[in-house]
Amino acid sequence: MSDERDVVLAPWCDALADAVEQEIARWAPVPDLADVLARAREQDPSAVPESWHGEDDDEVVPLSRRRALSQERIDPGLAMFAAALHRSVEGELRERGLAEIPAPTRARRPVRTYAAAALALAAVLVAAFVAVPRIVAERSADDRVTPSAARTVKRVTPASSWRIAPPPAVPRTPARVEPAPATPPSPTVAPTIAPARPDRRVELDALARDAESLWRAGDLAGAERVLRRIVATAGKSARAELAYGDLFALARQRRGAAGPVAEWKAYLKRFPRGRFAEDARAGLCKHVGAADDARTCWADYLRHHPSGSHANEARRWSTATPEP
Amino acid sequence: MVDERNRLSVVDNPAAAPREGAEDDELVRRAVAGDERAWARLYQRHFDRVFRDVAYLVGASAGAEEIVQETFAAALVGLRRYDARSSFVTWLRGIAHNLVRRHWRSQSRRERAYDRLAELSANAPNGPDEDPEQGHLQDRRAEVLRTVLETVPAQLREAFVLSDVQGLGAQEIALRLGISVGNVRVRASRARAVIRTELERLGWLEPGGAA
Numbered sequence: 001m002s003d004e005r006d007v008v009l010a011p012w013c014d015a016l017a018d019a020v021e022q023e024i025a026r027w028a029p030v031p032d033l034a035d036v037l038a039r040a041r042e043q044d045p046s047a048v049p050e051s052w053h054g055e056d057d058d059e060v061v062p063l064s065r066r067r068a069l070s071q072e073r074i075d076p077g078l079a080m081f082a083a084a085l086h087r088s089v090e091g092e093l094r095e096r097g098l099a100e101i102p103a104p105t106r107a108r109r110p111v112r113t114y115a116a117a118a119l120a121l122a123a124v125l126v127a128a129f130v131a132v133p134r135i136v137a138e139r140s141a142d143d144r145v146t147p148s149a150a151r152t153v154k155r156v157t158p159a160s161s162w163r164i165a166p167p168p169a170v171p172r173t174p175a176r177v178e179p180a181p182a183t184p185p186s187p188t189v190a191p192t193i194a195p196a197r198p199d200r201r202v203e204l205d206a207l208a209r210d211a212e213s214l215w216r217a218g219d220l221a222g223a224e225r226v227l228r229r230i231v232a233t234a235g236k237s238a239r240a241e242l243a244y245g246d247l248f249a250l251a252r253q254r255r256g257a258a259g260p261v262a263e264w265k266a267y268l269k270r271f272p273r274g275r276f277a278e279d280a281r282a283g284l285c286k287h288v289g290a291a292d293d294a295r296t297c298w299a300d301y302l303r304h305h306p307s308g309s310h311a312n313e314a315r316r317w318s319t320a321t322p323e324p
Numbered sequence: 325m326v327d328e329r330n331r332l333s334v335v336d337n338p339a340a341a342p343r344e345g346a347e348d349d350e351l352v353r354r355a356v357a358g359d360e361r362a363w364a365r366l367y368q369r370h371f372d373r374v375f376r377d378v379a380y381l382v383g384a385s386a387g388a389e390e391i392v393q394e395t396f397a398a399a400l401v402g403l404r405r406y407d408a409r410s411s412f413v414t415w416l417r418g419i420a421h422n423l424v425r426r427h428w429r430s431q432s433r434r435e436r437a438y439d440r441l442a443e444l445s446a447n448a449p450n451g452p453d454e455d456p457e458q459g460h461l462q463d464r465r466a467e468v469l470r471t472v473l474e475t476v477p478a479q480l481r482e483a484f485v486l487s488d489v490q491g492l493g494a495q496e497i498a499l500r501l502g503i504s505v506g507n508v509r510v511r512a513s514r515a516r517a518v519i520r521t522e523l524e525r526l527g528w529l530e531p532g533g534a535a
Contacts, residue, residue, distance in 0.1 A: 005488065006516045008529065012469045013488045019466035020489070023384035024376060029392070031371045033364055039397035047401040052360040 034235035034270075041233065042200050053270070054235050204230060204239045211246065224250050231266075241267075241274050248276065248283075258287040273304075282310040285317075295320065344369075348412035356403055363403075367396055370413055374420050380490045381424045381482060383470070391427055395420040410499070417500050421482065428478050465528075472522045476515055483508055484515035 005013075034054025041048050207230050215223035227243045227250065234240035244267045251259035264280035271277060281304060285297035298317035301310065308314070348369070354362035374395055378388045398419050399406075406415055473481050486497045487508065498505045523529040 006520075009488060009516060009519060012465045012519075012523070015462040015465035016469045017380075017489050017491070018462065019470075020380050020384065024379050027379075027384040027388075029371070029375045029384075029389050031367060032393070033367055035393055036367065036396045036400065039393060040400040043397060044401045047403075049358050049360070051358075052363070054364075 038235040038237060045200065050229065050232050053232050204234055208243065215250065220250060220254050236270055241271055245276055261287055278305045278308045345411045349408050352403060352406055352412055363400065370416055373413065374416055377417060378420055378424060380485055382427055387427060391420060391423045394423055414499055418502065421500065425478055468528055472519055475522065476518050480511050480515035480518060483511035484519065487512045
């Protein structure tokens with residue numbers, strides 16, 4: 001303590017300290033390394049190696065803790081709205097046979113961005129009701145033009161479809177803050193504000209367009225290379241997830257049914273509850289070698305997706321008699 | 325409670341701090357060389373600590389998390405400029421404090437705080453002899469003090485929170501804020517005077533100091 005405690009204020013300080021400690025325990029912040037990397041890339045793309053994507057994040061926070069937290073940390077003011085919207089969009093997407101949107105998790109942005117987030121959700125709703133029918137029609141046309149086994153994979157939706165109605169950008173902290181000097185920082189010196197760099201999202205969109213063009217032109221290896229760049233740099237963002245969707249289809253097209261095994265594993269590590277998680281788990285279970293491994297794999301599938309579209313097959317495996 | 329809070333600060337643990345500082349410097353060196361795991365380890369090691377510091381200053385909230393994430397992002401961007409003259413965690417805290425100050429400036433909550441204080445003063449206890457339910461009184465005190473702090477100038481506020489609420493030593497605060505120990509004491513003392521005056525004006529303290 002900097003000086004003798006003020007005995008009059010001490011009970012007030014203790015009350016505030018107790019309140020803060022309770023808040024900290026209740027809030028239980030969730031580290032998100034991928035988010036840090038994405039923010040750093042927005043400030044200075046050259047500051048973060050392209051090979052970094054935050055997958056070590058899983059080592060940072062036990063998944064069980066993150067799961068528990070995600071259920072209780074949605075901003076109460078937004079929760080009802082988000083849940084209703086989520087249900088509505090889910091219904092629309094299910095009717096159209098598209099992938100589910102992952103369950104909403106706690107907001108990481110400050111309160112002032114909730115309005116922007118609500119706008120983004122509203123845009124998704126508009127997309128579901130207005131744009132998706134058009135997208136589905138366009139996809140049918142696409143499939144006729146570039147037929148491929150990959151495109152017939154149920155519920156694996158190339159990112160290009162989703163880019164038709166991208167959510168509006170949720171603004172991050174607009175300015176860049178220079179780190180404090182190694183010497184102790186002076187509180188009288190305001191943080192240096194530098195002009196924002198070009199938006200990373202624009203770059204990622206350009207990469208996605210490149211991948212799509214290459215794919216359409218038949219350069220599958222080139223398309224795969226570009227998609228890998230996206231997943232390597234887009235952290236846990238929706239863009240990375242959608243790029244994975246395309247990678248699954250592309251890998252299947254290039255290397256057969258078991259082609260995406262490595263991609264499924266990498267995807268599940270980064271998006272254990274992502275929109276393609278069920279398909280990825282099922283795909284892995286269908287391509288494991290030993291029967292024992294398959295049983296374990298399907299049991300894991302059932303644990304995550306008890307009412308999933310492969311649940312019957314999973315139950316058959318988990319109740320099958322082990323070979324002697 | 326103060327003991328518990330201090331127990332969590334490695335800086336207050338002289339035996340652990342040098343070893344951890346050396347490990348941090350090695351992790352920084354590896355991260356600068358492109359080792360993602362080293363950066364993940366630094367993030368893991370200091371996330372809770374930085375969040376705790378920020379939470380004491382702005383409350384445990386999405387805003388605090390935002391500041392912590394921005395702190396680590398800014399640190400990553402500037403990692404090559406870290407020269408180990410201070411410990412890595414002190415450097416991180418310096419970034420966090422700059423961001424907290426910017427957060428305070430952007431909030432401009434002083435006018436709303438005065439309105440809130442007017443409401444709170446209407447509910448002030450009649451005097452020290454009044455014995456409301458103790459838990460409720462603690463909650464009210466926390467709420468009132470938090471609101472009063474929003475009206476206190478930032479430099480005084482942070483010195484007071486770090487010293488009197490978080491229970492840190494003057495030396496540690498001086499390192500974090502980049503000011504002298506004497507300056508820490510002056511700021512904390514001035515903050516106490518401002519806060520006591522405000523609590524007296526609101527009827528939460530009797531003139532002369534009884535709660």
